[in-house]
Amino acid sequence: MAESLQYIRTDKAIQQALIRLLKEKPFEKIIVQDILxxxxxxxxxxxxxxxxxxEVAERMQDDYLxxxxxxxxxxxxxxxxxxxxxxxxxYRKVRELMEALEKIHTEKVDIFxxxxxxxxxxxxxxxxxxxxxxxxxxxxxxxxxxxMNIKPESPEFFSEGYINTIFINVAMRILRLxxxxxxxxxxxxxxxxxxxxxxxxxxxx
Numbered sequence: 056m057a058e059s060l061q062y063i064r065t066d067k068a069i070q071q072a073l074i075r076l077l078k079e080k081p082f083e084k085i086i087v088q089d090i091l092x093x094x095x096x097x098x099x100x101x102x103x104x105x106x107x108x109x110e111v112a113e114r115m116q117d118d119y120l121x122x123x124x125x126x127x128x129x130x131x132x133x134x135x136x137x138x139x140x141x142x143x144x145x146y147r148k149v150r151e152l153m154e155a156l157e158k159i160h161t162e163k164v165d166i167f168x169x170x171x172x173x174x175x176x177x178x179x180x181x182x183x184x185x186x187x188x189x190x191x192x193x194x195x196x197x198x199x200x201x202x203m204n205i206k207p208e209s210p211e212f213f214s215e216g217y218i219n220t221i222f223i224n225v226a227m228r229i230l231r232l233x234x235x236x237x238x239x240x241x242x243x244x245x246x247x248x249x250x251x252x253x254x255x256x257x258x259x260x
Contacts, residue, residue, distance in 0.1 A: 062104075065096060065100060065104060066104055066114075068094050068095075068096060069090055069094065069096060069101065069104060069105065069111055070111060070114065070115050070118075072089075072090045072093035072094045072096075073085065073090060073108070073111050073112070073115070073155065074115075074151050074152065074155040075093060076089055076090070076093060077155045077158050077159070078155075081158070082108075082112065082158055082159045082160075082161075085108055086108065087101060087107065087108060090108070090111075109161060109163070109164075112156075112159045112161065112163075112164045113163050113164055115152060115155065115156060115164075116156055116159075116163075116164050116166060116169060118152070119149060119152055119153065119156060119166065120169060120170075120173060122149055123170070123173065124173075153166070153202075153203065157203065166203070167199055167200075167203060170195075170198075170199035170202060170203070171195040171196055171199045172195070173195075174194060174195035174198045174199060175191045175192060175194070175195035178190065178191040178194045178195065179191045
């Protein structure tokens with residue numbers, strides 16, 4: 056049975072209250088009463104929607120990931136995650152939610168981990184490369200880092216050079232950890248080619 060409009064509004068009011076509270080105090084110190092003080096929601100109504108604060112956080116992460124799935128659907132936007140305008144539009148719409156989720160770290164809620172798992176799965180589903188497993192890790196970690204560090208006051212976050220720099224530095228760190236000299240050599244060669252084709256800052260070494 057579909058949820059009523061009032062139910063959905065109450066759900067969002069509870070989530071928005073948690074988002075506001077996270078600007079003032081750590082997640083671990085927030086209790087249900089804090090939510091009630093922030094909204095006209097009664098205690099009995101809160102428990103009709105959520106078991107506890109942890110479930111509110113879990114729903115917020117689920118909502119963000121669902122939104123990401125819609126925004127980055129390959130059918131709508133062509134090549135997977137290839138449109139910086141899409142990333143920017145996504146960030147502007149859910150900026151507060153992302154910033155709130157960054158402050159929550161529980162067994163079930165860890166937005167960076169959730170994003171990397173999502174991005175890695177998406178990459179593996181669209182790549183036939185022989186090195187797809189390692190590439191998927193590099194892709195996932197780099198894109199998650201980029202997604203979580205976009206700042207509206209910093210236009211350089213949307214430059215091709217900045218994106219390439221993030222990917223390269225993440226790739227180099229992962230290759231060092233994987234002890235894969237052959238892949239590292241191939242990546243260094245690719246970096247040199249990229250540097251010759253475009254001018255951008257790069258501190259990968």
